[in-house]
Structure formats: structure tokens, C-alpha cells
Amino acid sequence: MVLYNVRATRLDDTFAALADPTRRAILARLASGEAGVMELAKPFRISQPAVSKHLKVLERAGLIVRGRKAQSRPCRLRAGPLKEVADWAERYRRYWEEGFERLDAYLGKLQRLEKAHARKSTK
Amino acid sequence: MVLYNVRATRLDDTFAALADPTRRAILARLASGEAGVMELAKPFRISQPAVSKHLKVLERAGLIVRGRKAQSRPCRLRAGPLKEVADWAERYRRYWEEGFERLDAYLGKLQRLEKAHARKSTK
DNA sequence: GTGTTATATAACCGAATGGTTCTATACAAC
DNA sequence: GTTGTATAGAACCATTCGGTTATATAACAC
Numbered sequence: 001m002v003l004y005n006v007r008a009t010r011l012d013d014t015f016a017a018l019a020d021p022t023r024r025a026i027l028a029r030l031a032s033g034e035a036g037v038m039e040l041a042k043p044f045r046i047s048q049p050a051v052s053k054h055l056k057v058l059e060r061a062g063l064i065v066r067g068r069k070a071q072s073r074p075c076r077l078r079a080g081p082l083k084e085v086a087d088w089a090e091r092y093r094r095y096w097e098e099g100f101e102r103l104d105a106y107l108g109k110l111q112r113l114e115k116a117h118a119r120k121s122t123k
Numbered sequence: 124m125v126l127y128n129v130r131a132t133r134l135d136d137t138f139a140a141l142a143d144p145t146r147r148a149i150l151a152r153l154a155s156g157e158a159g160v161m162e163l164a165k166p167f168r169i170s171q172p173a174v175s176k177h178l179k180v181l182e183r184a185g186l187i188v189r190g191r192k193a194q195s196r197p198c199r200l201r202a203g204p205l206k207e208v209a210d211w212a213e214r215y216r217r218y219w220e221e222g223f224e225r226l227d228a229y230l231g232k233l234q235r236l237e238k239a240h241a242r243k244s245t246k
Numbered sequence: 247g248t249g250t251t252a253t254a255t256a257a258c259c260g261a262a263t264g265g266t267t268c269t270a271t272a273c274a275a276c
Numbered sequence: 277g278t279t280g281t282a283t284a285g286a287a288c289c290a291t292t293c294g295g296t297t298a299t300a301t302a303a304c305a306c
Contacts, residue, residue, distance in 0.1 A: 009144065011147070012144060015141040015142035016142040018138040019138035019142055020135070020294085021134075021135060036252075036253085037252070046294085047296065049295085049297085052254060053254095053295085054294085056254090070304060071250095071251055071253070071302065072253080072303095073253065079215045079218035079219035080219055082212045083212075085212045086213055086216070089205045089206075089209035089212065092200075092202045092205045093209070095154060095200060096202035096203055096205060139263095143263095145264095159283085160282070160283060161282065170266065170267080171282085171284095172265090172267085172283090173264070173266075176263090176264070179284090180263095193273060193274065193281095194272065194273050194274070194281060195281095195283080196282080196283065
């Protein structure tokens with residue numbers, strides 16, 4: 001019997017970080033250059049600590065890195081995890097292109113990528 | 124002053140659904156053909172109702188559709204939302220390719236895509 | 247030193263998440 | 277009809293999440 005490995009991967013944190021529209025908007029903003037917390041917070045109706053929390057989530061997911069410049073902690077985008085997301089989704093390309101059927105060639109491949117040996121604990 | 128629109132989009136549900144490794148494993152399994160709940164549950168140490176819950180999340184995100192065949196409710200993969208994910212991530216491709224700097228050409232484009240007018244309520 | 251600015255941290259809150267067990271429903275088999 | 281099988285739903289629970297306000301820290305300006 002094949003048991004799937006449900007160990008948390010980098011993808012877990014990345015997808016979770018991207019599930020929030022505020023965080024995606026922050027990434028979009030950072031794509032045009034680094035910015036401090038105040039500047040990032042300006043477009044939203046949420047408090048500064050809420051933005052700081054979002055930034056911590058993005059940082060833990062490796063989507064941003066933070067520097068130091070006087071009192072400011074400028075954030076910079078790190079797109080590496082986004083490449084992992086793109087690569088992951090890309091594995092299903094044939095599926096959305098070939099009309100939902102007959103992906104049997106992918107059978108072994110996709111399963112090997114996400115599965116592993118039996119485990120006794122969830123985490 | 125520019126306010127970002129943080130309205131929930133389809134991407135919200137898609138990314139949230141993909142953040143769980145069990146659900147990604149289910150999608151991988153479904154890439155090789157439709158399957159019932161019992162069959163999908165087999166590789167995991169979680170209960171059948173837990174799997175049913177995961178399937179409901181995937182269904183709400185549009186990642187699967189469910190049929191009916193005797194007592195079974197076979198699930199089929201719908202990769203449409205995965206294309207949206209791939210397209211979204213793809214917008215950052217130059218960023219992970221061009222060494223993290225100088226993406227100024229993207230400035231206007233990415234921001235227009237995620238922003239909107241000021242809103243007074245969060246939802 | 248004082249004051250100001252930028253950010254983080256703490257404490258709290260309500261809602262959502264991911265799991266459980268127990269029960270109900272729907273269909274097939276007999 | 278009864279029994280068995282596949283699935284969903286309800287109730288519950290602990291944890292996480294996204295927000296808040298109030299406070300603390302850090303670095304500059306004076």
C-alpha cells in the first residue's frame with residue numbers, strides 16, 4: 001500500500017502566503033522596487049502591525065528579504081519560491097490544455113513527485 | 124492616494140487549497156484518472172470525513188468536479204485554476220531570471236493588475 | 247539628554263482550518 | 277424489506293489566521 005508523504009514542504013508556506021490578496025498586492029508592489037513598511041502599508045486600510053505580520057509571513061516563505069536603512073527595514077522581493085510555484089503548476093499544463101482526459105503518461109511521474117514512504121506521524 | 128483592492132478572487136481559494144500537502148497529493152493522484160473518496164483516502168492516515176472535507180475545499184476552488192456512479196462520487200481533476208496560478212506566477216518570471224534587480228518595466232503593469240480604487244470595507 | 251519616526255512585539259479577539267467521532271443518507275445486493 | 281458499502285454531515289476540539297490596540301525598541305534629529 002502506498003502512503004503519501006504529507007510532510008510540509010516549502011510549497012506549503014509559499015501557497016499559504018500567496019492565498020492572501022494583501023500579500024499578493026505587496027509582492028506586486030515590491031516587483032517595482034524595494035519599499036519600507038510604511039510605504040507598503042499606505043494603500044491598505046489595515047494597521048501598520050497588520051502589515052508587519054503579513055511581511056513576516058512573506059519573509060518566512062522566502063518571498064521577501066529585509067534590509068536595514070536608518071529606521072527603515074526595506075523589503076525586497078525574492079522570486080525564487082514563485083519559480084517553484086510556476087514549476088509545480090506547469091506539471092499540470094497538459095491537463096488544462098488537453099481537455100481534461102488521458103493524462104496517463106503522467107501517472108507515474110506526478111505520483112512519484114508527491115509521494116513517499118508510509119509515515120506514522122502527521123507532522 | 125492609491126488603494127489596493129483586496130477583494131477575494133478565485134486565486135485566493137486556489138492558493139489556499141494548494142497550501143495543504145494532502146490536497147496537492149490528491150490532485151496528483153487525480154491527474155492519473157478519476158477516483159472515489161475511499162480510493163483517495165487510502166494513502167493517508169486521516170479519516171474518511173477528513174478526506175471528504177479536503178475534497179470539498181478542492182471542489183469550491185474549482186480544482187475538481189464530482190460525478191455519481193452507484194454509491195461512489197468519483198472526482199475528476201479540473202486544471203483550469205492551475206493555469207491561472209501558472210499565469211500569475213509567470214508574471215514574475217523575469218524577476219527570478221534577471222537576478223532580482225531592475226524590473227522597472229514591470230512597475231506599472233503588475234500594479235495595475237492587482238490594484239483598484241479605494242474601498243471602505245474589507246470584504 | 248528629549249523628541250520624532252519607523253518598525254516590531256504583546257495581548258487579545260472572532261473566525262476559519264484541519265482533524266476527530268458519531269450518525270445519517272443513498273444506493274446495491276440479497 | 278434487511279444488510280452492506282460509499283459518502284456526507286453534525287458536533288466538537290485545538291490551532292492558526294488576520295485583524296485590532298497599546299506598548300516597546302531602534303535609530304535619527306536636535
